Each structure stands twice: as structure tokens, then as C-alpha cells.
Amino acid sequence: MSDIIEYKCPACGGKLEFDSSSQKMKCPFCESEFEVDSIKDHDNCLENIKEDDMNWDSDAGSQWQQGEADNMKVYKCKSCGGEIITDQTTSASKCPYCDNPVVMSGNFSGDLKPDYIIPFKFDKEAAKAALNKHIEGRKLLPKVFRDQNHIDEIKGVYVPVWLFDANAEAKMLFKGEKIRSWSDGKFNYVERNYYSIQREGNVEFEGVPVDGSTKMQDELMESIEPFDFKDAVDFKTAYLSGFLADRYDVSAEESIERANDRIKNTTEQIIAGTVQGYNTVSRENSSVRLNSAKAKYALYPVWILNTTWENQKYIFAMNGQTGKFVGNLPIDKGASARWFLGIAAAVTAVSFGISLLLGLA
Known part of the structure; x- marks a missing residue:
């Protein structure tokens, strides 16, 4: 004997029963009625939506050629542990993230060579002007934030970023409800109709960034987005002259979960935006599958000011390509x-x- 299939009410989740008088599936709890075929189709859709498949080819970056990094050196911060890479002509007296002194730790070796770099478009004077505008007119700001010496310490840093390209193929199932109300003078009536809504679509992603530094807060880096990858060029050490480059401490493999979250959330929002004309809509299930998923390694330009007020660190950042400036301010x-x-x-x-x-x- 085959197992009896139980169907749940899309409206309230109760167990549906076949009603012989109406020849429909009826819920004994909320009294909703459904066509038998529509309930079968709904359950088939739920069964056909599989788990997410979001795997990557994370072979980003390349190996340095012999002698290519000979003119680069590494500074290490004894306070936060951060390692900063720069060319031999650039001094780095303080850590851009915690403002503590950094010491020379040796010549650069190891790591992967970046695939791309977006050169700075805004110079230090533009970053100082943006900071002055950011604090302008704020009467309750501590004096330390107005001191010129702190403004002078703003640093240009290339932040390591893993870039993820993929085609996201999504299948989603929604439950929609349409409500109609009317009155005949004696009674008020409410009719509720429920719909099973299927959506499928592809969304192309190019250069979804996840910063590869634990010192650079993800929220801060994402708040100065977007960076325009059209300005990216093949990496050359010459672009580091006069600037610092944070040494990545988060690998491409370790960044995949964050990239998947960003891609999945964006894909689901785009697909859900196509469901219209209903009083209420709720998502029942979804599946996102990635195709041609590859990662790249790049350096993105950021101006950083780090300072301390009452034992709390404050970091300000400006997009070195677009000029977008962000940062929380304390109150005296x-x-x-x-x-x-x-x-x-x-x-x-x-x-x-x-x-x-x-x-x-």
C-alpha cells in the first residue's frame, strides 16, 4: 500500500481534507478551499526547489615574478598586528588603522600578486577637505577632531579586496494573497484568495567586493562603495609609490561566505520585486545556483584617518576613486x-x- 500524501493549507498550515460536496481540498480550520490540481502543483514546486549551490573557483591572484617585489618592504604594527606593504621610498611611521607606531619587519615575500588595482583619483588635499566638510558646523565635536595635526595624518591605503563574478540562477516560490471586501448593508464580507507564485531568473554579478583585511571594518568598506571597476588596471608596483597597501589576512576561500550572502540577498530582492498585484506576499522557498563563479584579487584606494577619543577608536574613510566620505563622530x-x-x-x-x-x- 502506498503512503498517503498529506497536503497542508497554504493559508494557515492546517491539514487539508477532500470535501466531496465541493470536490475541492478544504481546510477544516480556516475553511479555505483549493482546487486539487493547484495543491498538487504547489507541492511539486516545493519539492523541485533544491538547496543553494554556491561554489566558487577561488583561484584569485598570481605568483610574483622573480625580482618583481624586490623594491617592496613590510611594516608591522605591534598593537593590532597589521602588516602594511609599500615601496622602499615610502615611509610608514604609524598604522592607518590603530594610529600606533609601526616598525620595519623586513622585505616583502609570499602572498599573491594582485590581479588589478584601481589607482587613487583623489589626493591627500581632497581627503583633508572632505574631512573638514564632514565636521563643519558640528558644535559638540571634541577638539581633537579639529586639530590640524590629526588631519595631516590622513593616509592613503590600498585595501585588499576579493572580487567575485558569477551568474546567479534563482528559483523562488511565493505565497500571494488578494483580499476583496464588500458590504450589502446588513453584513460585511471579506474574500481571501491565495496564490502560488513561481519565479525563475538569472542575475549577472561582476566584481562583488569582499575586503580581505580584518583591520578594515566590513561595514566601513561597504559604506564607501561603489567602486567602479572600469577604472581598474593591471597591477604594477609603481602604483604603490607614495601610498600604503594593507597586507591581506583573509583568503579568497574565507571570503566566499560573505560574497554568497551579498549575492543571494541581492538576487532574492530582484526576483521578489517582480511579484506585484497582491495584498500580501510571503516567500516560501528559494534556491540560488551559481554558474561561471570566479574570484579576482584587487587593491582598492581608500583614504583613512584614525584617531582616539576617550579610549575609543574612530576611523574615517574616503573612497579614493569617487570621493565618498563616511565616519561616525563622537560627542564631547x-x-x-x-x-x-x-x-x-x-x-x-x-x-x-x-x-x-x-x-x-
């Missing part, structure tokens, strides 16, 4: 208290003046 508690006391005193004075006028009336 003393200045804040004085400002609020001044507001309170002004309100009290105004209130007293109103009371006096009322008393004379």
Missing part, C-alpha cells in the same frame, strides 16, 4: 552639557517672559 559630553544647559536657560527665560506678560494682562 562637556560641550553637550553646556549646550543643553544653555537651551534650558533660554527656554526658562522665554517662559518667564510669557508668565510676566500674562500677569500684566
